[in-house]
Amino acid sequence: MIAWLNLGSLVLGVIAWILPAINISRYDKRSKNWVTLSIVSISACSFSLFFQICSFYEREKVEDWSALMDTVSVIASVSAILLSGTIILNAITLYIYRNRT
Numbered sequence: 439m440i441a442w443l444n445l446g447s448l449v450l451g452v453i454a455w456i457l458p459a460i461n462i463s464r465y466d467k468r469s470k471n472w473v474t475l476s477i478v479s480i481s482a483c484s485f486s487l488f489f490q491i492c493s494f495y496e497r498e499k500v501e502d503w504s505a506l507m508d509t510v511s512v513i514a515s516v517s518a519i520l521l522s523g524t525i526i527l528n529a530i531t532l533y534i535y536r537n538r539t
């Protein structure tokens with residue numbers, strides 16, 4: 439179960455970064471669905487972080503304290519990077535599309 443949560447978190451994190459990159463790359467083509475892609479990106483980031491919380495909960499349920507202590511600092515750092523990157527990419531998208539609506 440924990441492996442599936444981690445895999446889902448990774449896939450959703452990648453989606454959270456790819457969608458704003460698609461928005462930015464399609465700027466010249468007059469993309470009309472940039473708001474939808476931004477909302478889906480932020481949602482994917484949220485679900486990715488939720489899967490990490492669920493992963494922590496599963497480890498706590500089985501009392502795998504050594505795994506929690508070994509991974510908590512890395513997961514916290516990667517989660518912060520994911521959240522910051524998603525916010526920055528979506529802010530760039532908002533900035534370049536601000537006069538289009």
